[in-house]
Amino acid sequence: QSALTQPASVSGSPGQSITISCTGTSSDVGSYNLVSWYQQHPGKAPKLMIYEVSKRPSGVSNRFSGSKSGNTASLTISGLQAEDEADYYCCSYAGSSSRFGGGTKLTVL
């Protein structure tokens, strides 16, 4: 069961926008609108940021948005803030199982 593919790192300056991609296959990302995204700060448990491709849980800033095209899902963070510096993971349903991406480290310059 291969992990979804994410860039190892991305960076941006405060106020800018960044996008993190998550590439899967027609067996996971491409077949289901069941992609979720998680933010993880060092030493902390992951936090749900986006579910069902583009929905935000209550309490999550509207600076976070999600989308999907074909086998690739994306997380966009606009108006970057220092507190956004963290690791981000995507997760897709894969037919009775779930599959995570390898994670992307976001650095706010």
Add this chain to the structure above:
Amino acid sequence: QVQLQESGPGLVKPSETLSLTCTVSGGSISSYYWSWIRQPAGKGLEWIGRIYTSGSTNYNPSLKSRVTMSVDTSKNQFSLKLSSVTAADTAVYYCARAGWFGTNWFDPWGQGTLVTVSS
């Protein structure tokens, strides 16, 4: 609000069975799926499996032969057993609520518990 807390031995010997329990507080364990997810130090997240309150399970195909999950609704707890462990199973183990049928999200998560496999 719902809170989850993992518990179990922090050290397990190679070839033995890792056993963890997740206690759910602030809400009922019923009518949801519940998952275990692990993270080796400095690495990414790996989904281990999920269990519904009926006892129905789905496991990661790569771990399926060694994983058993169970649920005790009377105690609002669910558990993980991973057999024949090796050093590669050393990780922080998280429990998380995993939505319901037809969803794929994990929220909230427990704080995580480090399990080290070593003699």
